Each structure stands twice: as C-alpha cells, then as structure tokens.
Amino acid sequence: MKKQMRNQVMVAKSVTDEDLKLINQYTRRELTAEEVFVFETILCDNEIDRDGEAFSLASLHKFCELYPGKTGIFDHNPCGESQMARMFKAWVEHRPEQRTRYGAPYAALHGKAYMVRSGRSADLILEIDGGIKKEVSVGCSVTRKLCSICGANWKKERCSHAAGEEYGGKLCFAILDDPDDAYEWSFVAVPAQPAAGVVKAYTQKGEFQLNQIDQIVKSLDPNQGEELKAYLSALEIEAQAGRAYLAKLKKEVLSLSCLSGAKIQGDVMQSVIQKMNVQELEAFHKAFSAQLDEPGALQLAATPMQQPQGADSAFQI
Ligand SMILES: [Zn+2]
Incomplete structure (x- = not known):
C-alpha cells in the first residue's frame, strides 16, 4: 500500500559527524561533508489519513528499522540518477501535547536522507534549501489492519463496524499494524489529484494502466474488491x-x-x-x-x- 502525506516540508540540515558515519555505511567510498546534502522530513504519523487508516505507534517504531537504507524518488521519476536520495536515519517524535482525532498523543516518523551533491542535483537541493513543500508518499506493507472498535483484523475478517462511522462516541478507523516491509518513499511536487491518488494507492510500482484493473481488484480487501468489481461491471454495461x-x-x-x-x-x-x-x-x-x-x-x-x-x-x- 502507498500512503501519501500532504504538505510535508523538507528541511535542509547541516551534516554532522554522526550523519557522515551513517551515510558512509551506504557508499562505495567515504564521502565528505562537502559532498553530501542532508535533509529531514516527516514520513508518516499516527493521525487518521484520508483512507480512514492510521499507523499504530508500534508501526512507526518498526519503520525506524525498515526505512534506513531505502532510496527515495523525486516526482516519481525513477530514471534520473541525480533524483535519488537515500534515507539513513529514522526516528519517532512524540508530541504528547498534541492529540490525534482519536485522542491519542500525536507521534510522527521523521527521516533523514542524503543526496550526493552534483550538477544534476543542484536544482533540487536549491528547492529543498528554500523549504519547498512537497507531498511525501511512503510505500509499505502491513500484516494487520485492525478495527479500532473491536480489534478484528480486516485483512482476514469483517466485523460490523465501518471506518468513518462512530460507535458509542468512538470513531471507527483502521489501525495499520505490524509492517513487514517498507519498499520506497517518494516526493511529489504537484499535489496529485485525489482520484489519481486513489488509483495510484493500489499500484505498487510504475504507472497505472488499464490492464492492471484486475490486479488492483485482487490487491484490495475482499469487501472493497467486491464493491469495485460491481461498480466496474455496472460501468461496463453503460459503456456497452x-x-x-x-x-x-x-x-x-x-x-x-x-x-x-x-x-x-x-x-x-x-x-x-x-x-x-x-x-x-x-x-x-x-x-x-x-x-x-x-x-x-x-x-x-x-x-x-x-x-x-x-x-x-x-x-x-
Ligand atoms: Zn470492529
């Protein structure tokens, strides 16, 4: 699944000795502080997103192990070598004074990434230096998607609760728990259209194609998949x-x-x-x-x- 975070600011950071040590674990030769550009961003948090899902606190902590070493892509353009950045550190920031929509203390996953300074990366570095806002999207998979009301794992079973509804004053949403993989992160300069975002959310890599519809349906929850299939066949009848x-x-x-x-x-x-x-x-x-x-x-x-x-x-x- 892919999760998109809106308006995350990438902040340029000065390179510390600790940064360099971590960065040089991933490089073929030792890089100096002058050769790298380091920036920080929020990758995801425990707030409910537009899909009615929120990462558990445990998930955010697990990501701290999974994200370092993963490369990030700018503007979904995986071709340009200079457009790549690598995450070398991730940690959870706790903001107990701030509450999520479901009343829990807010927490965010921060990531620090580096890029090698070169002629081709200069423009991008300038943009980040200027504190440009971009959308961050993280790709990951979780083994458990829990109902916030009764704890049912929606990956395996459905309960009577629906995300977005309230039960006895408690909001129902899906808790994304136990991530087993973090496969990519990327920055999108132009906010994606909400509709495009939904489609893209279900494609793991590459561009959306019509012949991927079957695969998309298969990748959905059984209930969601059935709804989409019914909708698609209704559309097909109209198209005929x-x-x-x-x-x-x-x-x-x-x-x-x-x-x-x-x-x-x-x-x-x-x-x-x-x-x-x-x-x-x-x-x-x-x-x-x-x-x-x-x-x-x-x-x-x-x-x-x-x-x-x-x-x-x-x-x-
Ligand atoms: Zn439930």
Missing part, C-alpha cells in the same frame, strides 16, 4: 449501451448524408464519421434530417452540400 448508440448513430449519419445528396464520396464520409464524437454526430444527424424534411429536398440533391447548421465548424467538408 454507449458503444451501441454510437454505432447506430454513425450508420444513420452515413445513410442520411447519402440521402441528402451531399456530394462526398461514401468512403470519405465514412472516414470522417469515424473521427466524430457523439455531439458532432448528433449535430450532423439533425442537419441532414432537417435538409431531408425541407420541401424540394430531392432538388437539393443536385446542389453542393451546405455547411449543416449547428455542426462543429472544425468539421468543414
């Missing part, structure tokens, strides 16, 4: 009806264009029709029909076709 209407409309416009006497070769007209959208087809349908209804329509057959009224002017014939 839409395709049938479009085919019928194209056929009729072609016949009408012949009947109205438009002096366009059949195959040219057919090729143009194939490129039209529904609104354009409907406009041509109306125009050709009106032409046929006019008195003396057969005489019109002998005159060059006029630009049908209401038709898209982009489609001049």
Whole structure:
C-alpha cells in the first residue's frame, strides 16, 4: 500500500559527524561533508489519513528499522540518477501535547536522507534549501489492519463496524499494524489529484494502466474488491449501451448524408464519421434530417452540400 502525506516540508540540515558515519555505511567510498546534502522530513504519523487508516505507534517504531537504507524518488521519476536520495536515519517524535482525532498523543516518523551533491542535483537541493513543500508518499506493507472498535483484523475478517462511522462516541478507523516491509518513499511536487491518488494507492510500482484493473481488484480487501468489481461491471454495461448508440448513430449519419445528396464520396464520409464524437454526430444527424424534411429536398440533391447548421465548424467538408 502507498500512503501519501500532504504538505510535508523538507528541511535542509547541516551534516554532522554522526550523519557522515551513517551515510558512509551506504557508499562505495567515504564521502565528505562537502559532498553530501542532508535533509529531514516527516514520513508518516499516527493521525487518521484520508483512507480512514492510521499507523499504530508500534508501526512507526518498526519503520525506524525498515526505512534506513531505502532510496527515495523525486516526482516519481525513477530514471534520473541525480533524483535519488537515500534515507539513513529514522526516528519517532512524540508530541504528547498534541492529540490525534482519536485522542491519542500525536507521534510522527521523521527521516533523514542524503543526496550526493552534483550538477544534476543542484536544482533540487536549491528547492529543498528554500523549504519547498512537497507531498511525501511512503510505500509499505502491513500484516494487520485492525478495527479500532473491536480489534478484528480486516485483512482476514469483517466485523460490523465501518471506518468513518462512530460507535458509542468512538470513531471507527483502521489501525495499520505490524509492517513487514517498507519498499520506497517518494516526493511529489504537484499535489496529485485525489482520484489519481486513489488509483495510484493500489499500484505498487510504475504507472497505472488499464490492464492492471484486475490486479488492483485482487490487491484490495475482499469487501472493497467486491464493491469495485460491481461498480466496474455496472460501468461496463453503460459503456456497452454507449458503444451501441454510437454505432447506430454513425450508420444513420452515413445513410442520411447519402440521402441528402451531399456530394462526398461514401468512403470519405465514412472516414470522417469515424473521427466524430457523439455531439458532432448528433449535430450532423439533425442537419441532414432537417435538409431531408425541407420541401424540394430531392432538388437539393443536385446542389453542393451546405455547411449543416449547428455542426462543429472544425468539421468543414
Ligand atoms: Zn470492529
């Protein structure tokens, strides 16, 4: 699963001796303080996110072991070598004075990462130095997703509680517990569209593709998966009806264009029709029909076709 955190500030930090020691565990040769750029960010916290899920405190502590050494990608562009940063330290910050929506003391997972200074990383380093806000997304998998009301593990069973609902004044949400892997973290400069975020949340790597829908459905909770499948098949039925209407409309416009006497070769007209959208087809349908209804329509057959009224002017014939 992927979790996106909004508006996290990446703060540039001066390189300490301890940082260098940790960083050099991951490098082929010893780097000096001048060669590296170090920054800090919040990776995730124990607040309820937009999916109605929150990491347990134990999960945040487990991430402290899992994240160091993991590379991060900027702007989801895994191609640029200079765009990579490596996490070398992670820790949990406790803010007891601040409470989560479910009343627990707030805690956040901080990460420290480094980049090697080079011509190609200069712009990015400048951005981070300027305290630019970015969205951080962390990729991880957890073995347990617990109902906050009764403790049922939603990965295995469903209970009667639903995330987002209140039961006896207590908010129900999913507690993400026992992470077994942290596979990546990344920064997104432009906030993702909420809808795109949802789709991306269920793809582990790479770009979303239509043929991944089956895999996405399989990766969901059984209940969520069923809902999505039902929704998709309802959409498919609508799409079939839409395709049938479009085919019928194209056929009729072609016949009408012949009947109205438009002096366009059949195959040219057919090729143009194939490129039209529904609104354009409907406009041509109306125009050709009106032409046929006019008195003396057969005489019109002998005159060059006029630009049908209401038709898209982009489609001049
Ligand atoms: Zn429950």
